[in-house]
Structures are given as structure tokens and as C-alpha cells.
Amino acid sequence: MSEHDQARAPEEAPLPEPPGEEASGRATERPASAADIEELEDRWRRALADLDNLRKRYARDRPRELEAERARAAAAWLPVLDNLELALAHAGADPGAIVQGVQAVRDQAVEVLRNLGYPRHEETGVPFDPTLHDVISVVDAPDTAPGTVVEVVRPGYGEPGRQLRPAAVAVSRKQE
Template sequence: MAADSDREAGTDGPAGKRGAPVLPELDVEDLRDRWQRAVAETENLRKRYERQMDEVRRAEQDRVTAAWLPVVDHLELALQHAAADPKAVIPGVEAVCQQAHALLALLGYRRIAGVGEPFDPAVHEAAQVREEPGAAPGSVVQVLRAGYGSERGLLRPAVVSVAAKPEE
């Protein structure tokens, strides 16, 4: 009883330090059981999170694939009509190309190209430097492969030819 009144009063007693909280006695088996339950619950949460992330990835993959299917359909149509009238294929392929560019823009990817723009090593990769009369030195004179980027960053740099600086 004296020990209980010492603890309540906040004085030194059998608990040791003045004002130290008194914890209930827990046996080792109870602590081990609590620890094992916490570990198991954490593992279950991790597995649930992984399943949810897989579902999100699959849903996004399905969404993007479904958006590309009309482009594939139109390319297949162009190939079917190629045998009948090869010259008619060119406008069809150009239309499909425009459709693909529009889809990339809809997905948030802008095209990085642009003849006449100054060369920017952050978005361009120079494949060649060549003399180009009338072009500003250091400007893009030909896009060999367009690049793409989004607000998150560069997906692929544009591969370009750059106008040479005139020799002095």
C-alpha cells in the first residue's frame, strides 16, 4: 500500500524515479505474441499494397493500349489498301501519323523537333554537324528522329543535324 501511495503522490518509492510512469507487467509470451501479430499485419499490408499497385499498373496499361488500338487499326487498313492503289497509301499513312501524334499529346507527351530552333543539349542529341547555307550557326537543320517529353521530363531526346559555325 505504501508503494501505491508513493506512486500516486509522485514521490520516490519502489518504482524508482520520481514521476516515472508505472507500466503493467507484461510477460515475455504476451510481448512475443504482440510482436508476431504486428509483423504479420505489416506483411499483409505490404502484400495488399503490391496487389493494388499491380491492379493500377494493369488498368493503366489497358487504358493506354486501348487508346493506341485505333492507330493500329488504321495502319492495318492502309496496308490492306496498299496493293490496290499504292499512291493512296501515302495520305492514309500521313493521317495515321497525325493521329499518333495527337494521341501522344493526349497522353501528355509533346513532340520535340523543330527545324530552325537553336540546338539545346538538354532536349537534342546531335548526330551530325553540317554546313547549311542560310541557317543560323548552332541551329537545328534536320530532325532525324523526333524526341518526346512531358512535364515530368524528357522521354527521349530528338536526334538532329546542326548547322556548323562558319570557319573564320
């Protein structure tokens, strides 16, 4: 066996010997026959056809997959909607109980977003992070370091690189 045959990677299959010739066990240079060329062209055409079929299957299956994902996300929100409707049905009841019910529904909605991969962030006292925060105002806060989030006006959802919405915050300005 030649050095070339010994160094051949396992996934490299040798070309089949043309009919009527014995495998000699050693590498020999021979011109490509018309049968070899025809076989390679046939394999190439089959690979192109397989690729084309894969593209068509992907194009056919993708809308179905997207619709299934939309249905899963919408189904996650159905309990929240049901609880909001229950709160509205009891709107004439004790106002304190209504407020508690709406807070419970809000907590449920926050949990749905967290389960979908978008956790809520509304922390104050942390340094401003442009990947998590959107500054809507700068305020004087003498007891805090400059660039610190002092108020969250609207909470954000998500994580750096995967934001649904950044938190709208007020940040302390540099003291002079």
C-alpha cells in the same frame, strides 16, 4: 494543468491511467507498470502486423495495376491499327488517297503519344538542348547561329525529364 500538458500537441494522446487510479489532472511521474508495457508491446505488434499486411497488399495489387495500365495504353493504339489495316485494304486504290490516309494515321498516332504524355518535338531554328536533342551531325550553316538545330532527322517525343526519345538533329557548327 502543467506547462508540459498545455504544450502537448493535439495528436499526442496521453497514456491511459491504469485501472483503479483516478486521473489527477496533473502530470505525475510514475514507473511503467507491467500492464502499460504489455499494452505498448501489443500496440507495437499490431502496427507491425498492419505494415506487413500493407506490404503484402501492395505486392499483390501492383502487378494487377501494371497490367491495367498496359491494357489502357494498348487500347489507345487500337484505332491507329484499325486505320492502318483500312489503308492496306485499299492499297490498290488511288495512290494519292493512300498517301493522305497514311498521313492521317500518322497524325492519329502522334495524337495518341501526346495524350499519353509524350508530345512530338521536331522544331528547327531553335538552340540545341541536350535534354531534347541528340546530335547526329554538325553542318555548315553560315546564316544561322552556332549550335542551332537546322534539320530534324528523326522527331523526338516527350519533355525534359520525361523523354520517350530525343530528337535526332543536325546542328550548325561554329563559324571560323
